[in-house]
Amino acid sequence: MNTHTKPLRGMTRRQLLTGATAMGAFVIGSGYVAGSNAAWATEMQAMSPEGFATLVQMARDIYPHDRVADEYYAAAVKGYDTQDKAEMAEQGIAALNARAMEMKGDDYLNIGWERDRVDVLRSMEDDAFFQTVRGGLVTGLYNQKAIWPIFGYEGESYSQGGYINRGFDDITWVG
């Protein structure tokens, strides 16, 4: 149920296409999607830039980590930007936008609040497309070694001789 009338309505498609937006991922000209801070950009191989930008936002809304930058979400879903997967992804995004329009009156990417986008996703969470994207993110996002330090995870330690002399028992607040 959506009782308010989109007080923080997201950007319009025109704003999106001209890059006049505060959203993380946006389309720059034809064939590219980039981060708003210009830290990353990816060239589209098979998906539409709008479709891919929507997919990146969907990925963040499924597994939101505010300290993980968009480039890692983009990397996690870049696998759909191929000849054999783009059609499935675009169809899924089209269905997502149709549901967003039905429930919130706008395209998914234009919905300003995460909770409203999550409402849309919840209504589709048993669909094959949602489950494919979510399942793929479990490895596609969390198995990127570059994000592990954000969570404090140190990965392998064998190359450094384990932790026997490097703090396996260095906790100070118990015992």
Added chain:
Amino acid sequence: MAAPFDRNDDSVVVIIGTGAGGGVLANELAQKGVSVVALEAGGRYLPEDYINDEWDSFGQLAWTDPRTTSGDWRVAKDFSGLPAWIVKAVGGTTIHWAGASLRFQPHEWKALTTYGAIDGASLIDWPIDDAEMAPWYDKAEKKLNVTRTNGNPGLPGNNNFKVFEAGAKKLGYKEVHTGNMAINSRDNTDRMSCQQTGFCFQGCKWGAKWSAAYTDIPEGEATGNLEVRSKCHVARILHNEAGKVTGVEYFDEAGNLQMQKARIVAVAGNSMESPRLLLNSASSMFPDGLANSSGQVGRNYMRHLTGSVYGIFDKPVKMWRGTTMAGIVRDEARHDPSRGFSGGFELETLSLGLPFMAAFLDPGAWGREFTSALDQYENMAGMWIVGEDMPQADNRVTLSDVEDQHGLKVANVNYSDHANDRAMRDYAYKVGSQIYDSLGATRTMPTPPYPSTHNLGTNRMSEKPEDGVVNKWGQTHDIANLFVSDGSQFTTGAAENPTLTIVALAIRQADHIASEMSAGNI
């Protein structure tokens, strides 16, 4: 005659599988001068090959051949094609195991007598007991060089243990320590000591943890009496008109069907593959599968009552550092029906790396409730619940309609929780959470069972032939020269991690087989 053996040599013992059961049996027989051909479906990986990365290691070691699932267990929904997280390699799941090496409690050999009949449970007593097994446990602890036995000190406690220990002691638990682990707490002639590296589940790169892959297997091969054929998948066990087994058919690495003759066949492929093989070996003489006159092959599949509790604190823990499972509370392992269930459970420290935490913390979950927990990964402590689950006749392995890469029907694993299992899990979640709450945890998470690592039953040991598949020696009731040598022999599961018991049974079985061979009885 020394290894390698001819495929027409019908004097050999063929062992199928090389893990805690098959790998140990192979070495023990080889040491006694018995000729052994061990057929292993997986490849050979040693410490220098192990990968300290969860998904890469999973890809290297895990059994990912198809299986199917059914029943109300959550694994069937979340991981429908992966009922078990076990290893396909020479040495089997002894590469992956955590090293926890506990003896059964005396009463656990007599579950029916101790607990009484329980509705819906197919409890029986083991045909062996604590006194019978004590000397074999002694040998197993010596072989595995278990901590807190044979004069070995305990392992030092890591960060995750220190949190666990402090909370447990606040709750008044008494038997709290760093466990009885088959991980060296000091160097010995065979293996170096633990370097607190983590990644125990991915294979110990130091070789500090006992694994058949780099102990029993090479020791057996060094005698000249053991030939291990890796990447050989057994398709069926053959028999003659007298109803004795005569050998096996297997697909070799190139995918060609081969035949190996045998005097004795011992099945040790884990509780999913062992019954699958017996069922797939059906013939006109044994239309329901080998050793299945009782209809018990595949039944009473047990996986231990499991679950995890993770606690989040306002300060760092770094639980992944150090030995993964060196921490235990044993106070709840007793049988005390006043808690609302029969049997007991152990609490053991556990950690997963970030990639596996994302996959297993709450499979299928998404959104901020889930990700806000992962955001606190560095401040998490974790424990595993391992308790006795009830054997049930319909929790069973059957043949699926799905076929594997060799055209062999795969195992379907059907499992549903018994009411006793649910009562025990709820209680264990509660006390596990209290351990962390007592130290000021800001959030605790009762985490559902992972794909099974403890796979038990399905060829259970019984006094009466109609109640099970094998006798007290692991010899099938129906066929004198066909043995079962893995955890599928388990009559009941007990609360303890099963490897030490599987090893003790294998050492004992080797003794029996060798003496029966000498006596000309088999």
